Amino acid sequence: MIHLAFVMAFLPYNTLVVASGVAAVGCAAGVIGTFGVLRKRALVGDAAAHATLVGVALALLVTGQRNLAVLLVGGLVSAMVAIVLLVLIRKFTRTRDDAATAIVLSVSFGLGITLISGMVSRGIPGSGGLERFLLGHTASLTANDALLLGTVSVVGVLCIVVGLKEATMVAFDPDFAAASGWPAATLDLVLIALIAVMVVVGLPAAGAVLVTALVVIPPAVARQWTERLIPMLVIAGLVGFLSALSGVVISSLAVQVPTGPVVVLVATAFLVLSIFGAPCRGILWRTRAVSSLSSEFLTKTEVGVATPTGTERRP
Amino acid sequence: MPRIATTVLVLSLLFTSLTNSKAASPVRVIATTTVVADLVEQVGGELVVVESLMADGVDPHSYRATPRDIDRLVRADLIVANGLHLEGKLAELLQRIGRKRPFVAVGNAVPKDELLSIGNDLFDPHIWFDAKLWSYCPSTVADALSQLDSKSAATYRQRANKYSKDLLELDKNVRKKFKEIPQQRRVLITAHDAFRYFGRAYGLEVIGVQGTSTESEAGLADMNQLVELVVQRHIPAVFVETSVSDRNVTALIEGAAARGHVVRLGGRLYSDALGPAGGGGDTLERALLSNVDTIIGALRVTSASQSIVE
Numbered sequence: 001m002i003h004l005a006f007v008m009a010f011l012p013y014n015t016l017v018v019a020s021g022v023a024a025v026g027c028a029a030g031v032i033g034t035f036g037v038l039r040k041r042a043l044v045g046d047a048a049a050h051a052t053l054v055g056v057a058l059a060l061l062v063t064g065q066r067n068l069a070v071l072l073v074g075g076l077v078s079a080m081v082a083i084v085l086l087v088l089i090r091k092f093t094r095t096r097d098d099a100a101t102a103i104v105l106s107v108s109f110g111l112g113i114t115l116i117s118g119m120v121s122r123g124i125p126g127s128g129g130l131e132r133f134l135l136g137h138t139a140s141l142t143a144n145d146a147l148l149l150g151t152v153s154v155v156g157v158l159c160i161v162v163g164l165k166e167a168t169m170v171a172f173d174p175d176f177a178a179a180s181g182w183p184a185a186t187l188d189l190v191l192i193a194l195i196a197v198m199v200v201v202g203l204p205a206a207g208a209v210l211v212t213a214l215v216v217i218p219p220a221v222a223r224q225w226t227e228r229l230i231p232m233l234v235i236a237g238l239v240g241f242l243s244a245l246s247g248v249v250i251s252s253l254a255v256q257v258p259t260g261p262v263v264v265l266v267a268t269a270f271l272v273l274s275i276f277g278a279p280c281r282g283i284l285w286r287t288r289a290v291s292s293l294s295s296e297f298l299t300k301t302e303v304g305v306a307t308p309t310g311t312e313r314r315p
Numbered sequence: 316m317p318r319i320a321t322t323v324l325v326l327s328l329l330f331t332s333l334t335n336s337k338a339a340s341p342v343r344v345i346a347t348t349t350v351v352a353d354l355v356e357q358v359g360g361e362l363v364v365v366e367s368l369m370a371d372g373v374d375p376h377s378y379r380a381t382p383r384d385i386d387r388l389v390r391a392d393l394i395v396a397n398g399l400h401l402e403g404k405l406a407e408l409l410q411r412i413g414r415k416r417p418f419v420a421v422g423n424a425v426p427k428d429e430l431l432s433i434g435n436d437l438f439d440p441h442i443w444f445d446a447k448l449w450s451y452c453p454s455t456v457a458d459a460l461s462q463l464d465s466k467s468a469a470t471y472r473q474r475a476n477k478y479s480k481d482l483l484e485l486d487k488n489v490r491k492k493f494k495e496i497p498q499q500r501r502v503l504i505t506a507h508d509a510f511r512y513f514g515r516a517y518g519l520e521v522i523g524v525q526g527t528s529t530e531s532e533a534g535l536a537d538m539n540q541l542v543e544l545v546v547q548r549h550i551p552a553v554f555v556e557t558s559v560s561d562r563n564v565t566a567l568i569e570g571a572a573a574r575g576h577v578v579r580l581g582g583r584l585y586s587d588a589l590g591p592a593g594g595g596g597d598t599l600e601r602a603l604l605s606n607v608d609t610i611i612g613a614l615r616v617t618s619a620s621q622s623i624v625e
Contacts, residue, residue, distance in 0.1 A: 012539040012542060012543070012570065013542065013569075013570045013573035013574060014535060014538045014539055014542060014566060014569075014570040015535055015539060017566075017569075017570075018535060066562065117379055120373070120374065120377060120378070121369070121370075121373065121378055121379065121381060122370055122373070129562055131377065137562070138535060139534055139535045139537065139538045139563060139566065140538075140562035140563045140565070140566045141566060142562075142565055142566050142569050143569060248535065251534060251535050251536070252534075252535040252536050252539060253536060254534075254536055257534055257536070258534060259534075259535060
């Protein structure tokens with residue numbers, strides 16, 4: 001209680017509520033998104049995100065409730081439908097992967113927007129605020145909403161912890177996993193489903209258009225810093241957490257700044273820093289490594305040129 | 316564009332042939348919002364058939380026209396809009412159709428110096444809940460209707476005058492009603508800034524969680540400021556609107572509760588749209604009275620019952 005009072009002296013209650021919910025989502029999205037990035041499925045999350053609008057709108061239409069949990073369940077269902085569609089298109093048509101993703105993404109997004117504007121223009125009760133699912137709407141999050149987001153995030157991370165071995169196997173070498181008798185296809189789908197869940201709970205924070213950044217950028221940052229999975233998961237989680245937290249705090253300080261875009265910008269700042277500064281993979285590091293390598297190489301050649309006797313000594 | 320132009324041409328030809336054959340048919344009017352539709356209804360009575368482009372409970376700021384709407388607009392004998400950029404997404408379309416069809420924006424009838432500026436030569440469009448401001452508007456509707464149907468001009472004029480008088484009477488009554496609320500407790504906090512004229516007319520300080528248009532999103536910082544204000548001034552109740560999402564207001568109530576200040580949900584106000592026909596708010600007069608009763612009922616609660624828990 002004392003801690004809470006202490007924190008609240010600095011952060012107003014509404015900021016605190018939003019920060020805790022969004023930071024939990026940021027952390028979990030980073031962890032779970034890592035597998036999507038490693039599996040080269042980053043865009044699947046984007047397609048799922050754009051598909052959520054359909055489900056959110058339909059959930060409101062069918063139940064007539066504006067409860068966040070109800071709307072998010074609707075969003076999850078339509079995101080899953082989009083993913084299944086994607087898999088089917090890949091399997092049964094000769095459409096290429098990227099084209100299939102683009103098709104599902106744009107079609108479902110178009111459908112979602114059509115549904116929402118149709119509902120708004122007919123004055124369906126509660127449809128007034130639906131458009132904010134496009135870019136997120138943190139300011140109106142209540143404690144219950146934050147609790148919901150936090151719980152889902154914790155459960156999502158727990159799933160990864162429990163199934164770490166399976167997830168790793170599928171993420172790095174699905175063919176080998178299948179050959180050694182793992183249900184690789186099912187596991188793959190479970191991983192994608194987890195990503196879809198994170199995308200859905202990320203909706204209030206960043207909206208359908210931006211939420212994919214939460215599952216892609218933190219893993220991309222982490223990848224710059226490490227070659228191993230566990231550290232990558234930890235770094236991605238941390239970066240997601242920090243971006244979300246600072247995004248919320250920054251947007252709570254300036255009037256009329258939406259939270260989602262700020263979160264994404266902070267995460268991008270991490271990425272830019274990492275691309276330049278990270279050891280081994282960072283640009284600065286690599287140019288230094290290359291220049292030291294080439295100077296070493298040059299010295300050697302120079303030595304070779306300078307002492308032609310060396311070549312003469314060869315047999 | 317060319318398709319719309321041809322549609323307009325074909326329909327206007329069709330329309331002129333129709334009006335020539337039967338002159339006694341009622342004037343078909345399309346109003347943009349339910350509030351404007353009510354105004355036309357009051358002035359036109361049984362001589363007009365009014366339809367509202369936007370249904371009950373629709374938010375006019377974000378309303379986008381569908382192809383069917385364009386069709387309805389083009390077919391109407393008269394288009395009546397609120398104007399003053401209330402119909403944000405429709406403005407351009409209305410302007411385009413308005414060049415070819417009889418078109419009135421009732422908001423233009425209000426003298427400019429009585430309008431509230433919101434910067435950039437724009438004015439707050441929510442004029443209807445100040446009954447005195449709204450009483451400027453019936454005569455423009457009467458003028459427009461008279462031009463289309465000159466035989467009934469006298470009737471339109473008479474009805475418009477009577478309605479304006481009713482509105483002024485209503486204005487007086489509302490002023491009297493608010494007298495019973497002490498000045499320092501007359502604070503109206505609601506989802507978006509639709510009540511600034513109302514507040515100015517009846518002596519309430521009005522604060523919107525969102526801006527003047529529902530299109531602007533309340534940021535977290537705005538929310539924190541508002542919670543601070545509610546707590547500091549012991550405001551007993553905040554209100555939600557029928558055509559705007561109430562989620563922001565819910566977050567506000569919760570934020571105040573965390574600071575130990577109980578602020579109640581004062582009730583639902585009619586703002587940009589009237590209620591369904593037959594309900595308590597299906598005309599502007601009823602909606603205004605209903606709002607006044609809701610507000611007075613909620614603000615009358617003494618602050619003494621709002622305990623401050625540490």
